[in-house]
Structures are given as structure tokens and as C-alpha cells.
Amino acid sequence: MHALLNAIATMALPTDAQRIFHGRGGLYPGCEQWSLDAYPPVLVLTSFEPCSDEVLATIHSALAARWQDLAPGQALNWVYQCRTEGQLSETRLMAGEVPEPHVVLEAGARYQVHVLKGQNHGLFLDMAEGRRWVREFVQERRALKPELKVLNLFAYTCAFSVAALQAGAHKVVNMDMSAGALGIGRQNHRLNELPTGTDAGASFLAHDIFNSWGKITRGGPYELIILDPPSYQKGSFVATKDYARLMRRLPDLLASGGHAMLCLNTPKLDTAFLKDQMQELAPELQFVERVANPAVFADVSAERSLKVLIYKTPG
Structure with missing residues (x-):
């Protein structure tokens, strides 16, 4: 100790x-x-x-x-x-x-x-650098794409959405099965005086992602798609079988030159799990970088820690 x-x-x-x-x-x-x-x-x-x-x-x-x-x-x-x-x-x-x-x-x-209830307190601290990356990406791209759209899947309390809108994104679509988590997400947007609405600002959809591809597709194409699913949530998402179902949709949802952020937080699966499947299921997307975790989250093995990989489409 x-x-x-x-x-x-x-x-x-x-x-x-x-x-x-x-x-x-x-x-x-x-x-x-x-x-x-x-x-x-x-x-x-x-x-x-x-x-x-x-x-x-x-x-x-x-x-x-x-x-x-x-x-x-x-x-x-x-x-x-x-x-x-x-x-x-x-x-x-x-x-x-x-x-x-x-x-x-x-x-x-x-x-x-909310630190007195549940194991997830409403803000994942290890994802701070991921939110920083989103801010910088949007700030750089908004001059080229004033109506930049972001798709935030498994949005939880929508921290990525807050970061993207503060950086100048035109529209963020937040989707999560938990209406309660999205309710906190709405509150986070109010706390930061950010717009919400169907045409601009943030929208919040309490849907099962795998049953909502039509709605998701109609809202695109997107300049940035964020995938931050749980690694294992019984009845909802199991990374070993369900991540592939997300990957194969990316080419059709991304705009030309669009980027995808793939997140995975389990010591049981390494970066090769993501890279190998992306090469098979979405080979047209190019690997760009792995976003570093905050220094305080250093690990004896980088493959055990949070993995955040960036891919992009040609263009």
C-alpha cells in the first residue's frame, strides 16, 4: 500500500x-x-x-x-x-x-x-485523451466542413458529444439503449449551454443500435463516427461477436475523408482484435493512429489498457 x-x-x-x-x-x-x-x-x-x-x-x-x-x-x-x-x-x-x-x-x-451509485460514475476518466482528440479533429475539420456531423454510438452520458459541439460540430447524433444515461447526456448539454435539436446541435436516440441502421443511415453520411461499446454486456453487446457487426457498416456511413474512432476497454482483447477484423470487414478504411491514454493510466502492457484506434476513409 x-x-x-x-x-x-x-x-x-x-x-x-x-x-x-x-x-x-x-x-x-x-x-x-x-x-x-x-x-x-x-x-x-x-x-x-x-x-x-x-x-x-x-x-x-x-x-x-x-x-x-x-x-x-x-x-x-x-x-x-x-x-x-x-x-x-x-x-x-x-x-x-x-x-x-x-x-x-x-x-x-x-x-x-454520480459517485454514490453504480460502478460507472458518469464520466470515464481514462477516455480524457479520446475527448481531446475529438475536440482537435472537429476544430481542424470544421473550416472545410461547416456542417460537420458526428455519430456517437453507445453514447452513455454523451461526453463525446459535448466535446464535439464545443469544438464546433454542427450536428451530433447520440444513440444508446439507456434512456437514463441519455437523460444525463441532455443535462450535460444544458450545463454547457449547447444546442439540441433534430437539425443542429445534439439529438438523443434511446434505441437498440442493431435495430436502427435505417435511421442511422438516413442521418448520414458522417465526418466522424465514434464506437465506444462495452466489451461485455449480457443481452446487449459482446465484443468478440458484435464488434464485427459495427465495422462492416462503417464504409457506408462515413463521408469521403471521414474518420472512425474504435474504442475497446478490456485486457482480454488486444489491438490486433480490432485491426485484423477491420482489415477483413472494412479494408478500404486506413489505420491512422492509436490515441495515447492519459499518462496516469500507464500499464505494464499497453495491450491490457484502453485501446482507441483511428481509421479514415480515402478522400
């Missing part, structure tokens, strides 16, 4: 949502179970193995001491979540309080999060 305690003792005062310690990357032997995230003004400690109250007390003392240095007189707010494989997660408020609504910043954008 020494590396975690050292990260706490040396952390800066967080202003944006970010990861502070990433034991899951395997670079800190003995700390593989731990991650520490900041969703200001709340810190969230996650353990992927059960831990004792004595260990939590030690971590609390470290957090309290550092917080006194960083923010004298301000309350320490922190949440503990235990995720043990095969068991329901446990979430506890350990000190202070969580604001309601809880809104955090990232790169100037505002997002609503």
Missing part, C-alpha cells in the same frame, strides 16, 4: 476530474487492487479486493493529512467503493458529503456525475 499512500502524500489539489493513482496498471506491486480518482470536490477510492477497516482508517488518515495541507479549513469528502468479482459492489461515504447535483470539470466542460 506504500505507493498509494505516497501518491496521496504528493498529490496536487485537483480541480478537474482525473485519476490520481492507478494501481490496476500493475506498475506498483502490491497495489494492483487500488485506484484513486478525483471528482472535485470528492475523492473516490476503489478497491477490487475486500479490505479491512484498519486499512481504510490508514488511508483516511493519509487523505485527511494531505487535505489539510492542500485545502486548510475545507472539509474532506471521500467515497469508498469495493468491487469484488462475482459480488455486488459496496459503496460508502467515508467522510464529508457529496454535492447534489454533483458537477465536475474537464478541459473547460461541465459534466454531471
Whole structure:
């Protein structure tokens, strides 16, 4: 636990949502179970193995001491979540309080999060560089394509849409099976004073993607398509069999010179899983680059970590 305690003792005062310690990357032997995230003004400690109250007390003392240095007189707010494989997660408020609504910043954008319920808190911190890439892509392309359209599949709470519209996209189509997640997505757009509508701004479609290709096709072609599915969600999406169903649609949905962002977050599948299938199913699309993950998410093997690959059509 020494590396975690050292990260706490040396952390800066967080202003944006970010990861502070990433034991899951395997670079800190003995700390593989731990991650520490900041969703200001709340810190969230996650353990992927059960831990004792004595260990939590030690971590609390470290957090309290550092917080006194960083923010004298301000309350320490922190949440503990235990995720043990095969068991329901446990979430506890350990000190202070969580604001309601809880809104955090990232790169100037505002997002609503929920750290006291569920395992996904509303904003995936490891995808920060993916959102940065989307911003830069849209900023560069909008001069050539003022009515630039983006298709955001498996949109969740629509953080990619916020990034794209802030960068100047004309239209973003967000699609996800979860109406609840899209509801938070709408709120994220309101928080950032972004337009919503059928002709411009963001639209939100609570549909099964695999049953909605007609609607998706009519909205295209798209200058950017973002695919960020779960790696395994029973009854919804299993990457090993369902990713191919997405890939083969890309050539018909992308505009000339359009780009696709393919995301995959599981240690069980590597970049070759995506590249080999793309070569077979959409060979006309050219591989451009792999987007680097935030430095704090460094892993002993890049193939275990989040994979974000960019492809483009000719033109």
C-alpha cells in the first residue's frame, strides 16, 4: 500500500476530474487492487479486493493529512467503493458529503456525475485523451466542413458529444439503449449551454443500435463516427461477436475523408482484435493512429489498457 499512500502524500489539489493513482496498471506491486480518482470536490477510492477497516482508517488518515495541507479549513469528502468479482459492489461515504447535483470539470466542460451509485460514475476518466482528440479533429475539420456531423454510438452520458459541439460540430447524433444515461447526456448539454435539436446541435436516440441502421443511415453520411461499446454486456453487446457487426457498416456511413474512432476497454482483447477484423470487414478504411491514454493510466502492457484506434476513409 506504500505507493498509494505516497501518491496521496504528493498529490496536487485537483480541480478537474482525473485519476490520481492507478494501481490496476500493475506498475506498483502490491497495489494492483487500488485506484484513486478525483471528482472535485470528492475523492473516490476503489478497491477490487475486500479490505479491512484498519486499512481504510490508514488511508483516511493519509487523505485527511494531505487535505489539510492542500485545502486548510475545507472539509474532506471521500467515497469508498469495493468491487469484488462475482459480488455486488459496496459503496460508502467515508467522510464529508457529496454535492447534489454533483458537477465536475474537464478541459473547460461541465459534466454531471454520480459517485454514490453504480460502478460507472458518469464520466470515464481514462477516455480524457479520446475527448481531446475529438475536440482537435472537429476544430481542424470544421473550416472545410461547416456542417460537420458526428455519430456517437453507445453514447452513455454523451461526453463525446459535448466535446464535439464545443469544438464546433454542427450536428451530433447520440444513440444508446439507456434512456437514463441519455437523460444525463441532455443535462450535460444544458450545463454547457449547447444546442439540441433534430437539425443542429445534439439529438438523443434511446434505441437498440442493431435495430436502427435505417435511421442511422438516413442521418448520414458522417465526418466522424465514434464506437465506444462495452466489451461485455449480457443481452446487449459482446465484443468478440458484435464488434464485427459495427465495422462492416462503417464504409457506408462515413463521408469521403471521414474518420472512425474504435474504442475497446478490456485486457482480454488486444489491438490486433480490432485491426485484423477491420482489415477483413472494412479494408478500404486506413489505420491512422492509436490515441495515447492519459499518462496516469500507464500499464505494464499497453495491450491490457484502453485501446482507441483511428481509421479514415480515402478522400
